[in-house]
Amino acid sequence: MVLAFVLGGVAFVCLLFVVVDAVVNLGEWQARIHIGRWNNRQEWQQAVERKAKAWLKHAPTVRQTAQDRLILWDIIRGRYRNATIQTWQDAGLLMGLGQEAAVEYVRIHSNRLKAENGMPEDLLLAYALKKSGVLPPNAENGILAQYQAVKEQGTIHYRPWVKNIRFVDTLGMVLPFLHACRWDDLAKRQLEEYDKALLNGVFPAHAYNVERNLPRGVFDWGRGIGWYILALIETADMEGQGERIMNLAKALLPHQKGDGSFGCFVFDLQARMESSATVLIGLLFLSAYRISGEQTFLHAARQAEKALMKATRRNGAVDNCQGDTYGIGYYSQIFSVMPFVQGLVLMLSKQLDSFVDENAKA
DSSP states (O other): OHHHHHHHHHHHHHHHHHHHHHHHHHHHHHHTTTTTOOOOHHHHHHHHHHHHHHHHHSOOOOOSSOOSSSHHHHHHTTOSOOHHHHHHHHHHHHHHHOHHHHHHHHHHOTTSOOOTTOOHHHHHHHHHHHHTTOOOHHHHHHHHHHTHHHHHSSOOOSOGGGTTEEEHHHHHHHHHHHHHTTOHHHHHHHHHHGGGGEETTTEEOSEEETTTTEEESOSOBHHHHHHHHHHHHTTTTSTTHHHHHHHHHHHHGGGOOTTSOOBSBTTOTTSOBOHHHHHHHHHHHHHHHHHHOOHHHHHHHHHHHHHHHHTBOTTSOBOOEEOOOOSTTOOOOOEEOOHHHHHHHHHHHHHHGGGHHHHHHO
């Protein structure tokens, strides 16, 4: 009798694991039915914006692991969702949605910006709010006070337990805020420190060991290049950034796929299309066009937008976003939706609105 009870319990648990896997994977499958069937740019942009607004209140989980099996086990262990990942998701949404959404965000999530033990992703969220003019002064002052010692000398590390490693993510997360607060000395030092981790002077490695002066990880990780781009374009008026933007934009043009997209590993034209790389490189091209006036860059940005339309689900959610990394050289095999990308896609599309007539000629 006891044995039967134990076996029944084991069977129930196994069934529960199978059901959770099935529900999650079936949900992903059905959401992709009729993906990319967008023919009207304005309707598509409106759908993307509606989804971004909805996610600002109830964001989907950006998975911390690359598993598509035994999902319940990751949930039980607390490895399915990570609060730090959510911070930069919110930042991306706010950058695309603008001031009205930022005001609402501060009202709903007043506890999200805590200065104590802040992480680089907190600086990106602070920047998104500051850009909209709604960052509370006490939050800004608290963050700056935390990094005052670093401002005098040194650079910002990603995590306290890897102080000798600089990650390309950190550049995209901290430079916009530092520049917005007129801490350009630290912003330049942070960027120039990473110059030793650039391939051909343009493509950033995933990470850089400052003690050994050695790059770590690959040079063509799509979102890694995207983080580097975010650092450049959001500080475009800083001295020397124009040249960096133009050099990287020219170097990336040959790696754009025929459909306008970029792969999760940019140098491999056969690599799977990845939306975070595509949208951020599209924003880089648009920035390069503003600097140079060269139609090639405007056309490339529009092609990137078209590729993102093809990656958009029928409910307006942009798909094909690679999951979060879980170590240098360890990249997720999960591709799904991501609020960070959703906001940036909206940002790219709205910026391209100003060049509709020129795009028609391109």
